[in-house]
Amino acid sequence: MHFVIERNRFVHDVQNVAKAVSSRTTIPILTGMKLVATNEGVTLTGSDSDISIETFIPVEEGDLQLVDIKQEGSIVLQARFFAEIVKKLPGEQIEISVLDQLSATIRSGASVFTLNGLDPEEYPRLPQLEEDLMFKLPQDMLKNIIRQTVFAVSTQETRPVLTGVNLEIENGELICTATDSRRLAMRTSTVERNDQELSFKNVVIPGKSLTELSRILEENDELIEIVVTENQILFKLGHTMFFSRLLDGKYPVTSSMIPTQSKTSFSVQTKSLLQTLERALLLSDGKNNVVTLKTLPDQQIEITSVSPEIGKVTEDLTTSEQEGEEMRISFNGKIVIDALKVIDSEKVNIMFTGAMSAFVLRPTDHKHYLHLFSPVRTY
Amino acid sequence: MHFVIERNRFVHDVQNVAKAVSSRTTIPILTGMKLVATNEGVTLTGSDSDISIETFIPVEEGDLQLVDIKQEGSIVLQARFFAEIVKKLPGEQIEISVLDQLSATIRSGASVFTLNGLDPEEYPRLPQLEEDLMFKLPQDMLKNIIRQTVFAVSTQETRPVLTGVNLEIENGELICTATDSRRLAMRTSTVERNDQELSFKNVVIPGKSLTELSRILEENDELIEIVVTENQILFKLGHTMFFSRLLDGKYPVTSSMIPTQSKTSFSVQTKSLLQTLERALLLSDGKNNVVTLKTLPDQQIEITSVSPEIGKVTEDLTTSEQEGEEMRISFNGKIVIDALKVIDSEKVNIMFTGAMSAFVLRPTDHKHYLHLFSPVRTY
Incomplete structure (x- = not known):
């Protein structure tokens, strides 16, 4: 050579x-x-x-x-x-x-x-993949999909399938889901496919693979070809091929977890809520990160966090379109912050179905993604 | 309150x-x-x-x-x-x-x-210092002095006095010295003092204190007042006072270590030498970092490093004003890199007194500092 x-x-x-x-x-x-x-x-x-x-x-x-x-x-x-x-x-x-x-x-x-x-x-040979299941996405969109889902995968090996992001295509719509059972991030997008009948589910890519893939993706709309097989996925971009193994096991059905009816809801500036939660966690011991949200009259909400040894923080925030019952709910502020950080919309809508039920956070600009969070029991 | x-x-x-x-x-x-x-x-x-x-x-x-x-x-x-x-x-x-x-x-x-x-x-009271021994320096100069000496202090607690930078004033000249016994960095500067007779020696400031002090110093020439007492030093800058304890023990006399006669010497571009040494250490196991320097005819030097398991690297470098005997010397490349990184001069002069004796590196622009290195025995 x-x-x-x-x-x-x-x-x-x-x-x-x-x-x-x-x-x-x-x-x-x-x-x-x-x-x-x-x-x-x-x-x-x-x-x-x-x-x-x-x-x-x-x-x-x-x-x-x-x-x-x-x-x-x-x-x-x-x-x-x-x-x-x-x-x-x-x-x-x-x-x-x-x-x-x-x-x-x-x-x-x-x-x-x-x-x-x-x-x-x-040196081991790379897998040769049949290109039966193939679709295309712009690389900047794929980079965004990864950013908006991969943070929510589980880091615990107790349920290995949850350490990956689940891919599903139906009717030309790609649905990517990640959950660690305390939170769920779901992102939908339209894909290009040669075979109009293309559909699959339960294709689970390890979160670590997607993080690495994201590092070689660039911010332009060049199309990336994605080939799915039984136990491998291939991303082809120009002269570069990125292979990842897929995770075994059945990914949980998540669509039924998403509440459709609302007891209380409001919209709020994404950045204001993010900063308020960050301040609320300043006194947290870094473990449970519990924050309490209470609706107040006149379109206000109050965010509180108490750490007996250190002190207490309270902050009021103005919302809009506040509707429904009074609500008082406690949750892990850190996982809501994680989601707010990847939301590009200026405002978000939050929908509660009860103090002990999962609540939904959605951008107000579009319907491409949603985030779901479990509340925390404080008594 | x-x-x-x-x-x-x-x-x-x-x-x-x-x-x-x-x-x-x-x-x-x-x-x-x-x-x-x-x-x-x-x-x-x-x-x-x-x-x-x-x-x-x-x-x-x-x-x-x-x-x-x-x-x-x-x-x-x-x-x-x-x-x-x-x-x-x-x-x-x-x-x-x-x-x-x-x-x-x-x-x-x-x-x-x-x-x-x-x-x-x-809360404990801060020391009240008598302002007998006082001198002044511009804060940007002090920041530079710290940068150019503190990296060379010892990190080992076996000889605590070497974990500090030694200050000495004589005839209006401040001499700062740091050594970990493999290398020595010395920096001189002219100071302002009220008492023209002001002189002291063996004032040893912990390296860690200087690193912290450096973080609050800014890049301007506002004068900083420095007050020295038996076991404390105070830096006063506007409304801020920075106190540090001094290290006990007698700092070694270092002036006699610096060779005055040269067997071989040359000048070389600071940046070229730095990059060549960085490349030579790419194969190093990160422990001894041994590099061998050999003078060649026609104003050339050769830098070599060998790592039996991984491979070998050789690079030739053009010098100027090369004088004296042929020389072949091995040294720790990492500690020479540390020194080259804090040298602001475009070229440096290196002076050898023998393959088994300490060698001196000086900027060619001025005489405010010098670096001394022990060679490494390779047989």
């Missing part, structure tokens, strides 16, 4: 692929990144067995020559060192050559690195 | 004083911040017994009314909660009142906090 490659593109792609590599793996070969040079270009692969990222840098792109292949071949290099090295190389170009199969030389400017390698034959 | 205070100034000063308060203290009253309101203004005090910060906010400053004192008095409030609360208050003004001595109410906008307090009579 021997090639010379344009620095910036290579650095960018190596950093992306390195995101899939974990230094804590028990499989030594997976601490490495696989480099394959063919006459078409250079392929980089990284994996931690849960997720895999593969990217291809072609010899030419448009009028630009990106790679000069001098000899085909392959090697696996320690991903952590390799990614740090290419990032810090001084020259505009990087030359990589493999003399014997277990050692590569990396040259750039006046720097010469010799790096021990691993046998590329030992 | 009851006063209304302008938000921005109060937030700024409370954050500064809170820097002195440690949550890990074993003395409960020191987890608090003391507030004292008199008809002249409000005084805030924080301390962790090593350092103490006291600041005063006058009722008026110039044409500006900062505080409206409604009733004199004092209280001690939990510094961690109090500092977070005032930072997040919504209004332009903050009203603080103490009803009984052990509870304060803080109002701002629609927020009302009630915070449990501690008895101000229990």
Whole structure:
């Protein structure tokens, strides 16, 4: 193997692929990144067995020559060192050559690195997916969907299926749901699909995979292709492929949890409510984060939090469209803050069905998402 | 106690004083911040017994009314909660009142906090210093002196005196020295003093105190007054006083360690050397960080680092004014990087006296500081 490659593109792609590599793996070969040079270009692969990222840098792109292949071949290099090295190389170009199969030389400017390698034959093959179930989304929308759901997944391994985000497509609508059983975040969006009959449910992607995927997505509306199979999902964006395993198990049916009737409801400025709750939690011990909300006359609500050892905080907030019965409810302020942080709408509507029932928070601008919270018993 | 205070100034000063308060203290009253309101203004005090910060906010400053004192008095409030609360208050003004001595109410906008307090009579008194030994420095220069020396103090408690920076004044010149016995950083500067005879030595300020002091210093040339006593040092800046205890013990005489004769020397671009060393350490295991420097013909040097398990890196660097014998020397690259990072000069001069002797690094622009390093034995 021997090639010379344009620095910036290579650095960018190596950093992306390195995101899939974990230094804590028990499989030594997976601490490495696989480099394959063919006459078409250079392929980089990284994996931690849960997720895999593969990217291809072609010899030419448009009028630009990106790679000069001098000899085909392959090697696996320690991903952590390799990614740090290419990032810090001084020259505009990087030359990589493999003399014997277990050692590569990396040259750039006046720097010469010799790096021990691993046998590329030992590197596991990535899954080959049938492209039956395929749909498309703009990458900025996918990034937003992830941001607005993934924070609500469970971090506890007691019910593994809840550590993922559930995907469901029906009638051209993608429904993404995350819940840790104290809260639920649901986001709907319209997708492009080749097969108008496309529908599926119970496709559960690990939250960690989505967080990693989000890091390589950019803020533009380039379409990303998504292929779903029995136990893998593939996101294809240009020359990059991101694979994730899916979680086993049956995701709970959540649609029936969402209350439809309201006893009390009001709208409030998203930012004001967020800041009031943040102040209310200043005295919290960081464990239960209990906040009490009480409706007052004249479209006001009162938020209170008490921490016997430290003190007490009370704040009044003006709402609009306040309707229904008087309400006094206690909840975990932290999980409501998490949701308010990902809501882009200027105002939110909150709907209560009782002091001991789950309540719903929705943006007032549109109906693409909702958040559901369980109250906390304080007596 | 009851006063209304302008938000921005109060937030700024409370954050500064809170820097002195440690949550890990074993003395409960020191987890608090003391507030004292008199008809002249409000005084805030924080301390962790090593350092103490006291600041005063006058009722008026110039044409500006900062505080409206409604009733004199004092209280001690939990510094961690109090500092977070005032930072997040919504209004332009903050009203603080103490009803009984052990509870304060803080109002701002629609927020009302009630915070449990501690008895101000229990708060320790700050030392009263005789102002015999006093000199002045611009605060930006002091900030620079700290930055250029404090990184070199020892972090090991085996020789406590080395965990501090040693101050010495002779003939109007302030000499600051830090060493952890592998490296030494020395910085000289001219000071203003009222007493032309002023001289002292062996005034050792804990590195941690200087790091905290540096955080409240700003980038301007306002003069800071420094008062030295037997076991305390006081930095006075406007309405703020910063006290630190001094370290006991005799600081080693370091002037004799600095070699005066050179066997080999050269000058090199500071940034190039820094980047080359950073690349050389990419393969290091993070423990010994050994780098080998070898002089080559034609004003070149070669930097090499070998990590048997991972690989090897070599880089050539162009120097100027290279003089003297051929040299091959190994050293800890990390501690040389630390020094290069605080050097403002574009080029540095390096002077060797032998492969087994300490070597000197100096900026080429001026003579205000030097760095000394011990080599590492590699056989």
